[in-house]
Amino acid sequence: MQLNRLIYTQERIGYKDKVFIIYKIRTMTNDKVTKIGKFLRETGLDELPQIINIIKRDMVLVGPRPLTPQDHKKFRRFTLSVKPGITGWWQIHGRNQNDIFQYDRQYIRTKSFWLDLYIILKTIPLVGLKRHG
Template identity: 45%
Template sequence: MYIRIKSFLDVLLSIFIFILIIPILLLLSCAIFISMGSPIFFKQERIGKNNKPFIMYKFRTMREPKEGENRLLSDADRVTKVGAFLRKTSLDELPEIINVIKGEMSLVGPRPLLDLHLELFDDQQLRRHDVKPGMTGLAQVMGRQSLSFTQRTALDVKYVENLSLWLDIKIIVKTILVVLGADGIKTGQKFEEVDDVGLKDLIEKKQKEREK
């Protein structure tokens, strides 16, 4: 029952929030265009509810990869100064409000991941996709980037198993406190620091297969 109410509240609140933040979106768009040029938005396919893919929107925080750089693995080296500010303040996530309005995401839920993760998850871990991915979630207020991929996934599953309005409210309040304090945010984080599931190896394997 709550899931249906949650979807309605997501769209209603997101439309209201979107109207309020239009000036901020325009200001940040100008800053990105001046510092990095176009495109302003970063669009990438992510996995949503029931493993269904969708295109997620964020503000661009990185320059384009140079020759020989892997788009995913060179993340830490390509973040610009403006991008670092956007990440530290979590402002790069604001365009995801569009995904919430479209019904692809929720305000609260497990963060949307790349489809490569589907090859690494067991049945229990895949439960994180029983709900819509969120702009913020339990893992984001319980350690954020300081957590390994396995720890984040465990918290995502815990959220699904304990889904409630009260839990969502607590996560939203804690998210505001975390963002204001910039807790758990590490700009330019390396894969090796949190990858305990072999994601880097899988990415490199896929890259070599494409090059053949």
């Protein structure tokens, strides 16, 4: 299988308004989520290629999720003061879309090495488990 058919890319806005390309495993064909894609999304495994974003220094392991250009226009805010992350405070608290910016703000206000370690330790058991939200 060709790599460009397996990996999906999208523009995101990160630290200090920097535009970068985020990587994910492709989960859709013709605007329809595949069965495997549904599993990958529910377990978060579709986000594994974002390790490339960490290597490229666009992202870190723990931080607020990077903004889409549309969200950046609506929520131009504080999160641009830190690098975005693969996991964060929101991800370990149920992933309710309505609460994401509240959790991002709380994380940024209380960011520390110990909080990051706590989030990583809470994330590990969640990787590969189905979740809703």
